[in-house]
Amino acid sequence: MPTTPSSQNPSESPETRGGGEDTASRESTEDRVPLHRRKAAKVDRLAELMGERSDDGHGAGVWREAFRRMSRSPMAISGAVIVAVFLLVALFSPLIAPYSPTSQAWGGEVFPNRNEFVGPRAENWLGLDHLGRDMFSRMVIGARQTLMVGVVATLVGFLFGALLGGTAGACSVLGGRWGRQVDNVIMRVIDMMLALPTLLLAVTVAALVGPSLTTVMLAVGIAQVPIFARLLRGAMISQGNREYVLAARALGVRGHKIAISHILPNSMGPVIVQSTLTLATAIIDAAALSYLGLGNPDASFPEWGTMLSEAQRFLSTAPSLAVYPALGIIITALGFTLMGESLREALDPKLRK
Numbered sequence: 001m002p003t004t005p006s007s008q009n010p011s012e013s014p015e016t017r018g019g020g021e022d023t024a025s026r027e028s029t030e031d032r033v034p035l036h037r038r039k040a041a042k043v044d045r046l047a048e049l050m051g052e053r054s055d056d057g058h059g060a061g062v063w064r065e066a067f068r069r070m071s072r073s074p075m076a077i078s079g080a081v082i083v084a085v086f087l088l089v090a091l092f093s094p095l096i097a098p099y100s101p102t103s104q105a106w107g108g109e110v111f112p113n114r115n116e117f118v119g120p121r122a123e124n125w126l127g128l129d130h131l132g133r134d135m136f137s138r139m140v141i142g143a144r145q146t147l148m149v150g151v152v153a154t155l156v157g158f159l160f161g162a163l164l165g166g167t168a169g170a171c172s173v174l175g176g177r178w179g180r181q182v183d184n185v186i187m188r189v190i191d192m193m194l195a196l197p198t199l200l201l202a203v204t205v206a207a208l209v210g211p212s213l214t215t216v217m218l219a220v221g222i223a224q225v226p227i228f229a230r231l232l233r234g235a236m237i238s239q240g241n242r243e244y245v246l247a248a249r250a251l252g253v254r255g256h257k258i259a260i261s262h263i264l265p266n267s268m269g270p271v272i273v274q275s276t277l278t279l280a281t282a283i284i285d286a287a288a289l290s291y292l293g294l295g296n297p298d299a300s301f302p303e304w305g306t307m308l309s310e311a312q313r314f315l316s317t318a319p320s321l322a323v324y325p326a327l328g329i330i331i332t333a334l335g336f337t338l339m340g341e342s343l344r345e346a347l348d349p350k351l352r353k
Contacts, residue, residue, distance in 0.1 A: 066346035079338025090147035097137040107132030156221025161228025169236025170259035193226040206294040213296035235267035276340035
């Protein structure tokens, strides 16, 4: 029988039913949106937000407020502690490591073929690896390699991303019809890069160039370029219609000077926030490349991803050889992620609890 109005639930108002249908419709629509579109929307949201927050001319006050809020956030404090410990260990690793990471002084005590390994003891705090090398020294020296790869890869992504994103943003805001065409070409290339998963793009670059430490840094950095480019371009477009830009154009200031001296400095906020998150991604991607054999082949420079790859043969007999570098990667990436997400949440009122 057809349903009559009186047979419907009386406690359910038309507004409630309409709201539920709208929510379900939005959720189904979001599920159909491709991953790269969602990534792009998230980046554009951060760029737009930073443009709005700096419109009142109190950009320094916004950052002070954000850091004050972070100082009361347990998530931000936990991330800062993890990052601080990691930085101290990485910077002072030659002083902290008790032995050379390549020394095989205890090689006669380890017999991998007979599944005989040496665990933690007084002179070797984390035991020995399959070649009789001190695991604690290798973990400490590996922290410096991880930090160097993460920082250099982030700088590569930032520099190339800022070049492309800054050019696209300046052309879109100040270049007229010709500038918008240049912006469209650049952003279509960025969208194609953004459509590829970050790790897959990094693996592709590393496989083409060949295994080395430089390859890892370049591959991971290139994979981060589209994020920085789209973020900076969105922030510059958001700043393009501000009063100070309109005033400068009315006074006859040249377009390139407006872009470099006024729009660009006020658009760097979201890029700084993204850098903290990119460090975490760079550390994970670099470890993945080393694990796949695309990292530094020189054994004199231990790296956590390479150590994890070497330990997979002994997971059943000496799982600690894989647990130590895996924990180092996870905890370090977690620290940078907590800091980055806390900073983004402190700057975005929609994400605050």
